Amino acid sequence: MKIMVPIKRVVDYNVKIRVKADGTGVDLNNVKMSMNPFDEIAVEEAIRLKEAGSATEIVAVSIGPQQAQETIRTALAMGADRGILIKTDTDAEPLTVAKLLKALCAEEKPGLVILGKQAIDNDCNQTGQMLAALLQWPQGTFASKLALSSGKLAVTREVDGGLQTVELNLPAIVTTDLRLNEPRYASLPNIMKAKKKPIDEKTPEALGIDTAPRLKTLKVVEPPKRQSGVKVKTVGELVDKLRNEVGII
Amino acid sequence: MSTAVDTRPVHDEAEDEQILDAIRKWLERDVKPHVLELEHKDEYPQKMVEQMMELGLFGASISADYGGLGLSATTYAKIVTTISEVWMSLTGIFNSHLIMAAAVQRFGTEEQKRKWLPKFATGEIRGGLALTEPDCGTDLQAIRTRAVRQGDHYVINGTKTWISNGIKGSCYALLVKTDPEAQPRHKGMSMFLAPKGPGFRVSRKLEKLGYKGIDSAELIFEDYKVPAENLIGGVEGRGFHNAVGGLELGRINVAARGVGIANAALKESVAYSQIRKTMGKPICQHQAIQLKLGDMATRCEAARLLVEQAARAYDKGERCDMEAGMAKLFASEAAVENSMEAMRIHGGYGYSKEFNIERYYRDAPLMCIGEGTNEMQRIIIARQLVERNPV
Ligand SMILES: Cc1cc2nc3c(=O)[nH]c(=O)nc-3n(C[C@H](O)[C@H](O)[C@H](O)COP(=O)(O)OP(=O)(O)OC[C@H]3O[C@@H](n4cnc5c(N)ncnc54)[C@H](O)[C@@H]3O)c2cc1C
Numbered sequence: 001m002k003i004m005v006p007i008k009r010v011v012d013y014n015v016k017i018r019v020k021a022d023g024t025g026v027d028l029n030n031v032k033m034s035m036n037p038f039d040e041i042a043v044e045e046a047i048r049l050k051e052a053g054s055a056t057e058i059v060a061v062s063i064g065p066q067q068a069q070e071t072i073r074t075a076l077a078m079g080a081d082r083g084i085l086i087k088t089d090t091d092a093e094p095l096t097v098a099k100l101l102k103a104l105c106a107e108e109k110p111g112l113v114i115l116g117k118q119a120i121d122n123d124c125n126q127t128g129q130m131l132a133a134l135l136q137w138p139q140g141t142f143a144s145k146l147a148l149s150s151g152k153l154a155v156t157r158e159v160d161g162g163l164q165t166v167e168l169n170l171p172a173i174v175t176t177d178l179r180l181n182e183p184r185y186a187s188l189p190n191i192m193k194a195k196k197k198p199i200d201e202k203t204p205e206a207l208g209i210d211t212a213p214r215l216k217t218l219k220v221v222e223p224p225k226r227q228s229g230v231k232v233k234t235v236g237e238l239v240d241k242l243r244n245e246v247g248i249i
Numbered sequence: 250m251s252t253a254v255d256t257r258p259v260h261d262e263a264e265d266e267q268i269l270d271a272i273r274k275w276l277e278r279d280v281k282p283h284v285l286e287l288e289h290k291d292e293y294p295q296k297m298v299e300q301m302m303e304l305g306l307f308g309a310s311i312s313a314d315y316g317g318l319g320l321s322a323t324t325y326a327k328i329v330t331t332i333s334e335v336w337m338s339l340t341g342i343f344n345s346h347l348i349m350a351a352a353v354q355r356f357g358t359e360e361q362k363r364k365w366l367p368k369f370a371t372g373e374i375r376g377g378l379a380l381t382e383p384d385c386g387t388d389l390q391a392i393r394t395r396a397v398r399q400g401d402h403y404v405i406n407g408t409k410t411w412i413s414n415g416i417k418g419s420c421y422a423l424l425v426k427t428d429p430e431a432q433p434r435h436k437g438m439s440m441f442l443a444p445k446g447p448g449f450r451v452s453r454k455l456e457k458l459g460y461k462g463i464d465s466a467e468l469i470f471e472d473y474k475v476p477a478e479n480l481i482g483g484v485e486g487r488g489f490h491n492a493v494g495g496l497e498l499g500r501i502n503v504a505a506r507g508v509g510i511a512n513a514a515l516k517e518s519v520a521y522s523q524i525r526k527t528m529g530k531p532i533c534q535h536q537a538i539q540l541k542l543g544d545m546a547t548r549c550e551a552a553r554l555l556v557e558q559a560a561r562a563y564d565k566g567e568r569c570d571m572e573a574g575m576a577k578l579f580a581s582e583a584a585v586e587n588s589m590e591a592m593r594i595h596g597g598y599g600y601s602k603e604f605n606i607e608r609y610y611r612d613a614p615l616m617c618i619g620e621g622t623n624e625m626q627r628i629i630i631a632r633q634l635v636e637r638n639p640v
Binding site for chain 1: 267268272303304306313
């Protein structure tokens with residue numbers, strides 16, 4: 001079975017982002033970029049399936065600018081077998097990404113696509129679900145455990161109030177939650193070896209997908225600064241403040 | 250006259266970033282949470298050593314032809330700095346090991362390289378450099394450890410001290426006298442690969458101010474027999490050359506450690522000074538603290554640039570004894586000054602064992618002593634200045 005893992009290049013989770021002065025977006029100048037953490041979990045899970053003998057090949061796919069190739073290299077260094085870069089300088093929206101991935105699935109015919117549940121830059125949480133709908137494949141989102149046996153995939157999902165396990169026929173779509181696994185760091189020898197692994201380049205045009213945005217960003221603003229809290233002396237005072245000052249009870 | 254073969258690799262920025270990313274992840278996840286405990290127990294970080302083996306660090310600068318990664322000095326220095334920002338001691342575990350490997354790679358016979366380097370690269374055999382003796386460090390030509398040839402063996406007697414990885418390692422590049430009467434003295438010196446065995450024992454672990462976790466030991470050789478094939482380069486009389494041949498790289502490494510400590514002291518000070526409030530404002534708004542931060546940051550940048558410059562020259566195969574000396578001198582002093590300033594900025598907490606600052610303060614001075622004391626660096630720099638600028 002072939003596993004496809006779409007990965008996104010995002011601002012590193014350690015970076016404290018700043019909004020551009022003109023309010024058109026986030027300042028990306030000299031900002032460290034990394035693989036979306038949920039996608040790292042997806043890559044790790046694919047590698048574990050391969051190590052367990054359940055998968056034969058892992059293809060890491062990224063949609064983005066030329067530099068997204070570095071993100072693919074990281075996946076290759078972790079253990080993916082080859083990469084595909086769909087090159088575009090427009091910031092692809094979830095539906096566009098899902099369409100591109102669908103077109104790629106038609107070429108690659110993976111048995112399983114594992115995506116992060118969301119990207120930490122825009123927190124959309126849409127791509128996996130849209131891809132499942134477009135392909136009409138079953139989906140197991142927010143996975144915290146995967147178990148593959150006799151051609152069926154049991155996905156334990158983290159849902160409000162507990163865990164739910166669904167059984168999917170393959171091919172299927174899975175999106176990862178934080179607790180699915182702890183991704184490995186690439187070893188230095190594997191980073192060197194990854195340089196020799198192939199990365200194909202494609203364009204949205206060649207796949208027949210229009211990447212023009214359908215959404216328009218009007219304004220990006222910083223969230224309001226959190227005010228420091230107040231200490232109350234008694235429960236009575238707390239209730240009084242909630243009722244008369246905050247007005248929520 | 251030298252049999253030195255240098256395969257100095259080119260260096261690639263994007264690859265550096267990937268390597269440093271992997272190392273940062275390891276540090277964040279598997280090192281940072283355990284440093285304080287291991288440091289204060291002075292416990293050998295066995296698990297981290299195994300992780301360093303998996304990461305490939307024991308082969309970092311060994312040529313790819315012999316199973317290493319063949320990283321450039323520039324990349325290697327960045328790795329050393331990154332790790333030293335978290336726990337400098339760890340870098341000593343692979344650093345002196347790699348200097349031993351470099352002696353084989355640069356001066357060994359092809360047979361020696363093929364026999365030893367692949368095992369050094371995986372970390373299967375780990376070790377270090379045994380030069381210093383109880384009564385001489387700077388003046389290496391005064392060593393007294395003696396090797397006498399007997400058939401296809403040499404018999405070695407003597408004592409080495411301060412040897413990093415002396416207890417946990419299993420093989421050392423051992424500097425000896427094969428001809429104590431030779432003049433000039435260095436012509437009577439040779440270097441052997443000395444694996445542990447009968448006649449080679451560790452007499453004691455040395456207790457020290459800082460550099461905890463890593464073992465520093467006194468080694469005793471009593472009629473220790475080593476096969477003649479372990480004589481590096483196969484020819485007697487080149488030991489001093491072999492030892493000083495690794496010094497430029499060694500100095501760049503110690504300088505890189507200094508940058509790491511200086512950076513760590515700065516980063517923690519920048520963060521702490523924004524949180525700690527006195528007189529109604531964060532202390533970073535007091536000018537007295539700003540003056541310190543300004544100097545600390547400038548030292549970090551200057552030290553880093555000096556290290557980069559020396560490493561680049563080394564990678565190009567250019568002469569860099571003065572450059573490496575300047576980097577070592579400046580970066581180690583930057584580490585000492587920044588750790589002291591960080592302690593002042595942190596007030597009482599800087600003196601607390603629950604914080605990292607007191608560790609930086611204890612670790613930094615070693616950078617002024619190892620790989621040629623800073624007094625010697627100043628002398629080397631001055632001599633070079635005169636030599637390169639004759640009137
Ligand atoms: C923690 C630790 C780890 C070490 N690890 C190793 C190791 O792995 N392998 C190893 O071989 N060694 C190791 N060493 C030893 C280290 O390299 C020596 O301590 C160092 O070279 C200095 O030598 P020394 O201690 O004999 O000092 P000395 O040489 O006795 O120097 C004493 C003082 O005199 C000054 N001085 C000496 N000669 C001159 C001169 N000609 N002109 C002006 N000033 C001079 C020095 O700068 C210094 O201030 C280690 C030391 C320490 C503390």
